[in-house]
Amino acid sequence: MSSLELRGVGVRYGRFTAVEGVDLTVPDGSVTGLVGGSGSGKSTVGKAVVGLAPLTAGRILVDGVGQPRRPGRTPVQLVFQNPYASLDPRLSIGAAVAEALPRTRLDPDNSGSSAAGRWTRAERAAEVARLLGLVGIDPARAAQLPAALSGGQRQRVALARALAARPGVLIADEVTSALDVSVQGAVLNLLRRLQRDLGFALLFISHDLAVVRYLCDQVAVLESGRLVECGPAAEVMARPAHETTRTLLSCIPALPARTVTEAP
Structure with missing residues (x-):
């Protein structure tokens, strides 16, 4: 905190x-x-x-x-007002969330200490799925583009992206x-x-x-x-x-x- x-x-x-x-x-x-x-x-x-x-x-x-x-x-992370402008339309929602992850994995209690170095591909995908689930988005939708989502769903993804940075x-x-x-x-x-x-x-x-x-x-x-x-x-x-x-x-x-x- x-x-x-x-x-x-x-x-x-x-x-x-x-x-x-x-x-x-x-x-x-x-x-x-x-x-x-x-x-x-x-x-x-x-x-x-x-x-x-x-x-x-x-x-x-x-x-x-x-x-x-x-x-x-x-x-500190900022979630913007307009959910239609806050996500890159060319990136899948999973890629948008993954882009905000720290370069190294953090310890389980999120105290900020580095664990075992960089994410593996499987670990990154699992963390993206966890974050999407945390905001109420089905992780199976990670490959979809923002255009496939409603405004409320996009705002949830924007929130997941902000939380990915461990603010x-x-x-x-x-x-x-x-x-x-x-x-x-x-x-x-x-x-x-x-x-x-x-x-x-x-x-x-x-x-x-x-x-x-x-x-x-x-x-x-x-x-x-x-x-x-x-x-x-x-x-x-x-x-x-x-x-x-x-x-x-x-x-x-x-x-x-x-x-x-x-x-x-």
């Missing part, structure tokens, strides 16, 4: 400041929701953590250690927003189960506080690239301190009151 720390993080594109002065900690084995409206900078924060956005201020630490600024094999921290960027409502709940339940079973720290990026309330231990709220509120999920939901949080909460649909009709 690992913790993620953002200290004074800033991101600029030319003269435009996308993120400024963000301080946030995602503790070991916990789920933090990063929420905000469109253009608030929440996806930029996720990309900055994995080196896909230019960090112009501050530091990003995993277990107190700074992260390399080039994207690659790091203790201590996982960033999920609006992972259900591009999916049909009918499959959103299944993907959220899968993510919640995997986080609990595997114990990684999860930064869950979303605009939907209803989803965050279901999934997260802690909530951080962004507005115009700045962190305006952060605290335990139950406390923030019950007593929001900032107008942006109150606005996001007001967008949660309320169930209509049940009308009781008395028998004559």
